Amino acid sequence: MTVTEQRPGGEVGRDRRRKEDARLITGRTAWTDNLSLPGMLHLAIVRSPMAHARITGIDVTAARGAPGVVDVFTGRDVADLQGSMPCVWPVTEDTVLPAYPPLALDEVRHAGEPVAVVAARDRASALDALELIEVDYEPLPVVLDMEEALADGAPLVHDAAGTNRCYTWILDSAQAGTGADVARMEAEAEVVVSRRFIQQRLVPAFMEPRSTVVDPTGDQITMWSSTQVPHILRVLLSLGTGVPEHKIRVIAPDVGGGFGGKLEVTPEEFIAFAAARRLNKPVKFTESRSEAMLSAHHGRDQIQDITVTARRDGTVTGMSARLLANMGAYLGIITPGIPILGAFMFGGIYKFPAYRFECTGVFTNTTKTDAYRGAGRPEATFALERIMDELAVELGLDPLELRRRNWIERDEFPFTTAAGLTYDSGDYAKATDRATELFGYDALRQEQAARRAAGDTVQLGIGVSTYTEMCGLAPSRVLGQLRYAAGGWESASVRMLPTGKVEVVTGTSPHGQGHETAWSQIVADQLGVAFEDVEVLHGDTRASHKGLDTYGSRSLAVGGIALVNACRRVVEKAMPVAAHLLEADPADLEFTDGAFRVKGAPGAATKTLADCAFAVFQSHDLPDGVESTLDADATYDPENFSYPHGTHLCAVEVDTETGMVKIRSYVAVDDVGRVINPLIVDGQVHGGVAQGIAQALFEEARYDEDGNLMTGTFVEYTIPSAADLPDLVTDRTETPAPGHPLGAKGVGEAGTIASTPAVVNAVVDALRPLGVADVRMPCTPERVWSTIQAARAANGGELR
């Protein structure tokens, strides 16, 4: 169920079907792997079967002689050519930045690390030849557990670093001057609740495996890649390999999902780049699904020690979070920064005064971690919303009531939190009231009480999650303070074609979000042209050289402002032309309903932008000083983050005999500001919630004690399908973002951020009478069952 509002006459606010979907759904499009260039060679990669080992020899002789094989090379063979993988977010001055060769040189540090490459005339020959390569490994001790990795005498992932500690990053509200002292709050508190939560490791599991084609034969070396970040990739390829930036062109054609998993610059891209230069021929590398599971970066993987302090009346006074964050064996482009993106969110929607956050990044012999939908914020929101429920139990309060007593009221915005963020807007009460109404909160609580009293084997649990998040990454100034190497602005260009059609170039890089549709709707309203008359170009550094791509729910929140500003400039540029055509004074004109007209003269002649565009194209008769173009660019750097919020409620039924959890109902009321396209927003919420539920109930990447990935296929790594998910009830409140000309906030990650704690809170709530105080994620049937067993054993336990 959805509430849709359509503003009369406008495109913005309309449920537009997505322009791009026909080609995406049928696959009749330029996926990277569909590309075939004359003379193109196919690459296949030998990957380490060991989590930690010294390479003592590689024999490629047999593979070189195999049918169809053109070249075989190792890291040593391309040591000068391959460059080094960059990390652009050393979060502290002393962050350990280990060398990260795309192809291993002497040592491998996680299972799946690339060791040698075959280039062959076809893909099958390349894969067959892999089996002929003999690599000798001398096993080295493996460290997988973060606490073990930090202990004295632990095996080192990087000998040269002398430690497995990557960094320790601290935010203390007393020291930062943004709030009170947590230690004092703990000393004075009437109630203190501490918990350890585990954020399991997840696989982003994008639908399209990564693929890269490199053509070195033109003036520029062209790379097509299934990436979220073509612009960042171009800069980092240049910096990492020394090839001048203007000699590189990067194209992200249609990309089949990313979820942060393609917010990366990958060893495979560098390897393909090196191979193309070495062979001076086009090459393609497309990974298999198993390679994606093993080697594309993972997400989450934190140990969270959380303490919350409160008064007996339910007033929360402080919060402290100590994290260990698993980096894996190497640092991806923003690996260290992911938990730091969460550092500012442990306050959620609450106004407690004291806050301390400390995170230590830890190297282990596992696949590196990096961005995964929500990136740091789901982890923070989970810990916060879980411990709020624990505090509610401690205080004997309803979990919603505890939240009500602590949240920021509608009239308290802008509100500066103890973490130092200034929230621009929100109405938490309104979203929560709407959610409880749709959910039937009171009736469900009554049913729960009845089932508890009856000792039903199937218990009912109700989970609450109220959240806000910071997205719309990001104010460049803040990124600089956080030692991130790039800015957070975004750009847009609008080109008026002679026939009145419009080409829009965006620096964002959609990979399934529907930007072409949303951008067209915005432009249609801004310029008074038809939705169909707008073409949105993206993802090719030749068409759009300027941009910072798509992640962090930023494209509309930041790129949308650049787009509106560019449109406004087009209108400004057209004004004197229109005035000339109307034989009026520009000062007397206005641009309304898609046309220029003399103010206050209804029924008088009008000129459209198309009229102006054609006049400019002809340029036979332009006023003095008017350029022969209406095209305009804009770049926008946000002042602040975007703060969507909402309330998610989940009811689960837990079969206490088997441990099976079934979601009975799920309500999501989100406030993402003004909505450009409700259909797209619903899609984002649905997908986001699905991924959050997946973390709560289904997914976990697991290693065995030797560091082999145990969940290397979709048989073991169980992502839910539609059949595993409930019907979602979604609704919205609309609190427009004050700083945004469209009033829009980010929506891409909200569902993922909100949903995981709602589900786990519900599971724990169902089992509370059995003495259960936590269930580790994912709450699989066996884990739920063994948690119940343990609780029963501990308290001799019947129901209650």
Added chain:
Amino acid sequence: MIPAPFDYTRVATVEDAVAALAGAGEDGKVLAGGQSLLPMLRLRLAAPTMLVDLGGVAELRGVRDDGDALIIGAMTTHDEVVKHPLVREHAPLIAQAAETVGDRQIRHLGTFGGSLAHADPAGDLPGVALALDAVMSVAGPGGMRDVRASEFFVDYFTTALGPGDVLVSVRVPKLTGWTTHYEKFHQMAQSWSVVGVAAAVRRSNGSIAEARVALTNMGVTPVRAHGVEEALAGAPATADAVATAAARAADGASPLTDGVASAEYRTHLASVLTKRAVMAAGGL
């Protein structure tokens, strides 16, 4: 990934299939629906040099009435089995279990015989075949022979089929006067059984005259829960009696601990699911 190179032949008769397999020796393999074999080839967990495709063998497909039994051709797809009126009438347990296999696409390609020949301990049809005392009809280099379900499933992914054998059909006795239920436990809608229970019950007056219970994934092969069957024979048709009998479900079974579940959890599930399966089968 891409499978290692192999030769391929598509045959039209069982005779030709047996001949083709004989020519291929140890490294030949039958290809049925490919739903289990192809993933193994793609992950290069198996590398047969010759695939003998049974897709064109008409005589292997379909269900017929043979008096007191049904004969189900090995190449009958799960989907055909699920929808077949004879199966629904005389062996609804098979239809119910086959409907839980994977997803719709898999059921349209995967075959009844392939499931039995593959003998995945987590597969749903072997336990059902065992509960129903099915008999497999096998063509091999030495001619035709029959193998009872109780002797067909030998070990982990291993059956009484030799490398040159083709499973032709399965004879399933009609269970007249019985009612049945397949209770499958799995977290994800499209995944294999953690544990499954196939139950058939014959009631008379207020009691259970006879019951047959077979367990999926409680060991390297499907197993009959003889303890439960004994306890149910003649027991009153009550929830308490069923629960007491079901407590013996895992007696004699040796469930594995694997990436999906521990042996301890499986043992527990066997009792819970047996209780539910028998209750449902018996209409309790």
